Amino acid sequence: xxxxxxxxxxxxxxxxxxxxxxxxxxxxxxxxxxxxxxxxxxxxxxxxxxxxxxxxxxxxxxxxxxxxxxxxxxxxxxxxxxxxxxxxxxxxxxxxxxxxxxxxxxxxxxxxxxxxxxxxxxxxxxxxxxxxxxxxxxxxxxxxxxxxxxxxxxxxxxxxxxxxxxxxxxxxxxxxxxxxxxxxxxxxxxxxxxxxxxxxxxxxxxxxxxxxxxxxxxxxxxxxxxxxxxxxxxxxxxxxxxxxxxxxxxxxxxxxxxxxxxxxxxxxxxxxxxxxxxxxxxxxxxxxxxxxxxxxxxxxxxxxxxxxxxxxxxxxxxxxxxxxxxxxxxxxxxxxxxxxxxxxxxxxxxxxxxxxxxxxxxxxxxxxxxxxxxx
Amino acid sequence: xxxxxxxxxxxxxxxxxxxxxxxxxxxxxxxxxxxxxxxxxxxxxxxxxxxxxxxxxxxxxxxxxxxxxxxxxxxxxxxxxxxxxxxxxxxxxxxxxxxxxxxxxxxxxxxxxxxxxxxxxxxxxxxxxxxxxxxxxxxxxxxxxxxxxxxxxxxxxxxxxxxxxxxxxxxxxxxxxxxxxxxxxxxxxxxxxxxxxxxxxxxxxxxxxxxxxxxxxxxxxxxxxxxxxxxxxxxxxxxxxxxxxxxxxxxxxxxxxxxxxxxxxxxxxxxxxxxxxxxxxxxxxxxxxxxxxxxxxxxxxxxxxxxxxxxxxxxxxxxxxxxxxxxxxxxxxxxxxxxxxxxxxxxxxxxxxxxxxxxxxxxxxxxxxxxxxxx
Numbered sequence: 232x233x234x235x236x237x238x239x240x241x242x243x244x245x246x247x248x249x250x251x252x253x254x255x256x257x258x259x260x261x262x263x264x265x266x267x268x269x270x271x272x273x274x275x276x277x278x279x280x281x282x283x284x285x286x287x288x289x290x291x292x293x294x295x296x297x298x299x300x301x302x303x304x305x306x307x308x309x310x311x312x313x314x315x316x317x318x319x320x321x322x323x324x325x326x327x328x329x330x331x332x333x334x335x336x337x338x339x340x341x342x343x344x345x346x347x348x349x350x351x352x353x354x355x356x357x358x359x360x361x362x363x364x365x366x367x368x369x370x371x372x373x374x375x376x377x378x379x380x381x382x383x384x385x386x387x388x389x390x391x392x393x394x395x396x397x398x399x400x401x402x403x404x405x406x407x408x409x410x411x412x413x414x415x416x417x418x419x420x421x422x423x424x425x426x427x428x429x430x431x432x433x434x435x436x437x438x439x440x441x442x443x444x445x446x447x448x449x450x451x452x453x454x455x456x457x458x459x460x461x462x463x464x465x466x467x468x469x470x471x472x473x474x475x476x477x478x479x480x481x482x483x484x485x486x487x488x489x490x491x492x493x494x495x496x497x498x499x500x501x502x503x504x505x506x507x508x509x510x511x512x513x514x515x516x517x518x519x520x521x522x523x524x525x526x527x528x529x530x531x532x533x534x535x536x537x538x539x540x541x542x543x544x545x546x547x548x549x550x551x552x553x554x555x556x557x558x559x560x561x562x563x564x565x566x567x568x569x570x571x572x573x574x575x576x577x578x579x580x581x582x583x584x585x586x587x588x589x590x591x592x593x594x595x596x597x598x599x600x601x602x603x604x605x606x
Numbered sequence: 607x608x609x610x611x612x613x614x615x616x617x618x619x620x621x622x623x624x625x626x627x628x629x630x631x632x633x634x635x636x637x638x639x640x641x642x643x644x645x646x647x648x649x650x651x652x653x654x655x656x657x658x659x660x661x662x663x664x665x666x667x668x669x670x671x672x673x674x675x676x677x678x679x680x681x682x683x684x685x686x687x688x689x690x691x692x693x694x695x696x697x698x699x700x701x702x703x704x705x706x707x708x709x710x711x712x713x714x715x716x717x718x719x720x721x722x723x724x725x726x727x728x729x730x731x732x733x734x735x736x737x738x739x740x741x742x743x744x745x746x747x748x749x750x751x752x753x754x755x756x757x758x759x760x761x762x763x764x765x766x767x768x769x770x771x772x773x774x775x776x777x778x779x780x781x782x783x784x785x786x787x788x789x790x791x792x793x794x795x796x797x798x799x800x801x802x803x804x805x806x807x808x809x810x811x812x813x814x815x816x817x818x819x820x821x822x823x824x825x826x827x828x829x830x831x832x833x834x835x836x837x838x839x840x841x842x843x844x845x846x847x848x849x850x851x852x853x854x855x856x857x858x859x860x861x862x863x864x865x866x867x868x869x870x871x872x873x874x875x876x877x878x879x880x881x882x883x884x885x886x887x888x889x890x891x892x893x894x895x896x897x898x899x900x901x902x903x904x905x906x907x908x909x910x911x912x913x914x915x916x917x918x919x920x921x922x923x924x925x926x927x928x929x930x931x932x933x934x935x936x937x938x939x940x941x942x943x944x945x946x947x948x949x950x951x952x953x954x955x956x957x958x959x960x961x962x963x964x965x966x967x968x969x970x971x972x973x974x975x976x977x978x979x980x981x
Contacts, residue, residue, distance in 0.1 A: 237815040238941040269902030271816075271877075273939045288941055291877045291900075292814040439667040440612040441646075448826075451819075451942045502646075502666045525666075527644035556964040559934075561950055562957020564648045566613040566663055567826045575936055575950045576963060582937020586961055588951060589931040 236286040237295070240453040242354065242430045244277050244287040249350040251342055256281055258342040259302040263289055264365060264423040265336035265410060268319060274408040275425050279342065289337060293318075298337055311340035311372030313365060338363065338423065340372055345385065349376060349427060356429045356455070360403035362387060362395055365410070367420030377403055390417040395424065402426035430455045431581045434489060435474075436510050437500035437525075438465040444570035445498060447473045452578050454496070457489060461506050482509035491517035496577045498557065500525035508534045512541075515549050521580045523573060524555035531555045559586050611661040612670065615828040617729065617805045619652050619662040624725040626717055631656055633717040634677040638664055639740060639798040640711035640785060643694060649783040650800050654717070664712060668693075676714055686715035686747030688740060713738065713798065715747055720760065724751060724802060731804045731830070735778035737762060737770055740785070742795030752778055765792040770799065777801035805830045806956045809864060810849075811885050812875035812900075813840040819945030820873060821848045827953050829871070832864060836881050857884035866892035871952045873932065875900035883909045887916075890924050896955045898948060899930035906930045934961050 239247075251258040258281040263274045271291040278287040278295065280302040285295050294316055305312060315336045349359045360377030364370065364387075375387035377399045383392040394413045402409055406428030412421045433449045435442055438460035449456050450473045457476040460466050466479030478488060491497070497519050499507050507524060511534065514522050524531055531553070538545055545553075558572030559579070579586040614622075626633040633656040638649045646666040653662040653670065655677040660670050669691055680687060690711045724734045735752030739745065739762075750762035752774045758767040769788045777784055781803030787796045808824045810817055813835035824831050825848045832851040835841050841854030853863060866872070872894050874882050882899060886909065889897050899906055906928070913920055920928075933947030934954070954961040 238819055240940055240942060269904065271944075276939070288815070291816050291875075293877065440663070441666050444613055444826075448946075451823075452938060452946050453940060453942070500666075502668065529644065554963060554965045558964050559950065559954075559961050560959045560964050561953040561961055562959040563827060563953060564651070565615055565828060567615060567828070568953065569646075571823075571827050571950065571953065572964075575934065575946065575961075578936040578938060578943065578946065579934075584935045584937040586934050586936055586950075586963065588929060588961070589933050589935050589947070590929045 236284070237288050237292065239287060240430075240451075241277070241287075242453055242455075244279060245350050245354055245427075247279050247286045248277075248342065248346060249354065251279060251281060252344060252347050252350070256342070257306050259305045260340050260342045260346070261285075261289060261298050261302075262338045262340075262423075262425070263335060264313070264338045264363070264408075265315075265334075267334040270318070270333035270335055274410075274423070275427070290335065294335065294337070298339065301339055305339045306341055309341055311338060313338050313371065338365065338372075345374060345376070352378075353427050353429050356432075358403050358406065358429055359427050360399040361425045361427060362391075362399055363423045363425070364420050365423050367413075368418035369420050379403055388417070390415045391420060391422070395422065399424050399426075403428075429494075432457065432492075432495040433577060434459055434491070434495060434497045435500065436460075436485075436497065436507075437502065438462050438470070439500065439502050441500065441566050441570065443471060443473070444567050445500070445573055446471055448570055448574040449577065450475075452574060454577070454581075459485060459489070461501060461503075461510075482506060482513055485510060485513050486517070491519050493518045493520055494581075495519050496521040496523075496581055498523045498525070498573060498577065500557075502526075504530065504533070508537055511553070512538060512543050515543075515545065520552055521577060522549075522553045523557040523576065524553060525557050525573075527556060554580075611659070612663050612667065614662060615805075615826075616652070616662075617828055617830075619654060620725050620729055620802075622654050622661045623652075623717065623721060624729065626654060626656060627719060627722050627725070631717070632681050634680045635715050635717045635721070636660075636664060636673050636677075637713045637715075637798075637800070638710060639688070639713045639738070639783075640690075641708050643708040645693070645708035645710055649785075649798070650802070665710065669710065669712070673712055673714065680714045681716055684716055686713060688713050688746065713740065713747075720749060720751070727753075728802050728804050731807075733778050733781065733804055734802050735774040736800045736802060737766075737774055738798045738800070739795050740798050742788075743793035744795050750774075754778055763792070765790045766795060766797070770797065774799050774801075778803075804869075807832065807867075807870040808952060809834055809866070809870060809872045810875065811835075811860075811872065811882075812877065813837045813845070814875065814877050816875065816941050816945065818846060818848070819942050820875070820948055821846055823945055823949040824952065825850075827949060829952070829956075834860060834864070836876060836878075836885075857881055857888055860885060860888050861892070866894050868893045868895055869956075870894050871896040871898075871956055873898040873900070873948060873952065875932075877901075879905065879908070883912055886928070887913060887918050890918075890920065895927055896952060897924075897928045898932040898951065899928060900932050900948075902931060929955075 261278045263276045278285045278289050280299050285299050317334045362375040364373040373386045375383045375385040402424050403426035406426045408425045433454040433456045436459045446456050456474050458471045458474045459478045463479040466477050468477050471477050501507050559575045561572045636653045638651045653660045653664050655674050660674050692709045727734050737750040739748040748761045750758045750760040777799050778801035781801045783800045808829040808831045811834045821831050831849050833846045833849045834853045838854040841852050843852050846852050934950045936947045
């Protein structure tokens with residue numbers, strides 16, 4: 232039951248799918264397409280099955296073996312199938328095993344080349360939508376791929392794409408999923424619409440010994456991490472082994488080879504007052520939603536005074552995205568504990584959550600504040 | 607500046623001190639005994655210096671080299687010394703380097719056998735107090751060791767112990783520090799009083815693939831982690847390599863070889879309804895301050911119904927220490943993200959913090975809600 236590759240990140244699952252395609256491997260992709268009640272994971276959760284072993288997770292380890300057992304059939308049949316597991320009964324093995332009240336529907340499909348562009352684009356930082364026919368007048372598994380810039384490609388009929396474009400755009404933007412029924416005079420189908428978001432970017436500005444803990448923890452929770460140092464000598468991936476990229480630059484040239492978009496989160500921790508001040512004033516020009524600044528409140532107030540003298544305006548909106556002192560109030564002052572509170576804060580902001588106890592919150596765990604999907 | 611052992615946990619620093627004592631090594635122990643303003647770390651932060659390299663952290667990497675440079679002198683002189691670093695000046699190298707406004711005072715002392723009991727007891731789960739003379743009528747570095755059960759041992763004069771017993775007891779219980787002046791007719795001294803808390807215990811009940819992420823993250827933030835499984839076959843440290851201990855037991859025998867005290871935090875994640883229900887009803891009999899239960903709210907409500915039928919009472923206090931759904935609301939549903947939110951919650955509860963953004967909180971970062979010390 233305990234499997235090395237069970238807990239890997241969504242990004243690593245996608246990379247593994249890419250590798251399997253490169254190797255032209257006979258693999259099966261299993262995707263949760265429906266959950267009634269609660270479950271450990273949400274629709275869209277994926278496990279790639281190759282040679283009887285799985286990469287990625289669908290449940291807390293209870294359904295994986297069952298699903299893996301079907302892979303060989305799926306490969307023989309050369310066609311997708313849908314399996315539904317009812318985990319609600321306390322008296323049946325699943326209900327007890329899952330520790331949840333859900334009915335989980337899984338799509339199994341032979342992995343094929345059609346999936347390659349999704350993997351490549353998402354790993355390259357672009358969001359994609361995948362729409363799969365799961366019932367109705369069109370074949371099970373028929374699929375459309377949605378590009379926010381160019382719309383649908385794939386096998387879906389025009390009448391379906393027409394109806395699906397707007398909701399798919401929304402879901403893709405949010406990295407959310409939904410099941411929808413399309414009914415037209417030309418036909419009616421039920422589809423699983425899946426928005427696959429590229430991993431969020433975390434830029435850590437600094438080169439001190441406290442940087443690596445932030446990088447390592449951020450990688451665990453699936454950020455794409457770039458370390459930016461103003462000390463060229465330290466700009467080696469040997470110094471920041473877990474980072475996806477390491478850049479040496481100067482505060483004023485910081486934009487040049489990094490795209491600071493609205494899904495990029497920035498942690499400023501050079502521990503150098505002037506470097507921090509210069510860097511922060513540059514980031515304020517970008518749309519990044521999070522600017523975490525290491526150091527006490529007084530230090531930031533000194534910066535604000537300097538900015539005022541320099542004629543640099545810090546707006547109310549800027550103040551709302553500047554987090555200093557950085558991190559959630561979790562306590563502990565060891566380097567690992569400080570890094571933990573920083574990454575916890577970035578995660579909450581990136582997911583648009585109020586970082587309180589879930590038990591205080593009520594409502595479904597997986598609900599997104601802006602719009603409940605697939606609850 | 608980036609050093610492999612810079613970021614290790616307090617517990618690992620203590621273990622290293624123990625090792626150095628066993629090897630009868632010529633080592634110097636550096637301890638922050640005072641901070642004015644803000645700094646990266648609090649008083650009590652320790653670095654052990656041996657052969658010119660340091661284990662542990664005093665600052666964000668700026669003072670470590672400076673302090674290490676003094677170690678050989680301290681070993682030659684065979685006596686403690688106190689160094690004060692003023693990091694407030696923006697125009698001096700420290701002020702810029704530290705990124706903080708603090709004045710940091712460091713005690714350097716040759717490591718000696720007197721420290722061994724502290725290390726051994728704390729690593730064994732007991733709290734200890736250490737009182738060190740830093741000025742006044744008694745020699746610098748003269749020291750008393752406080753045992754919550756038996757009081758002071760060491761070199762401190764009786765008149766000092768008398769005055770220090772009560773505050774030292776309080777600080778030891780809280781793992782906090784303070785600097786105090788004792789003035790009596792017999793003499794007056796200034797002392798640094800340090801409460802060294804044993805690491806908090808986390809008991810993870812479960813054996814699924816999702817357990818290890820919780821264990822690994824909890825170790826990073828310095829919990830002593832015991833995995834409890836009800837599946838004997840899985841009770842091997844091979845399955846949970848980062849755990850300090852792995853126990854196979856049954857829900858009803860769970861107390862037998864684990865001490866569930868008021869500094870023990872419990873995460874119940876067997877994903878088996880009946881096992882969870884039985885285990886939770888046992889833990890309710892213990893004083894543990896945190897009972898995290900994996901699974902949706904509805905599942906816990908089913909448990910409450912069963913408890914009611916069985917005549918098991920869940921009090922208001924119990925409800926306040928039962929956290930389900932478990933974890934902080936950080937978003938993300940991957941196994942690593944779920945584990946991250948669980949450990950973030952345990953950390954906040956263990957440190958008696960409200961897990962909000964520090965920037966919303968105001969006040970000194972390191973302030974403890976119950977009583978501000980050493981601010």
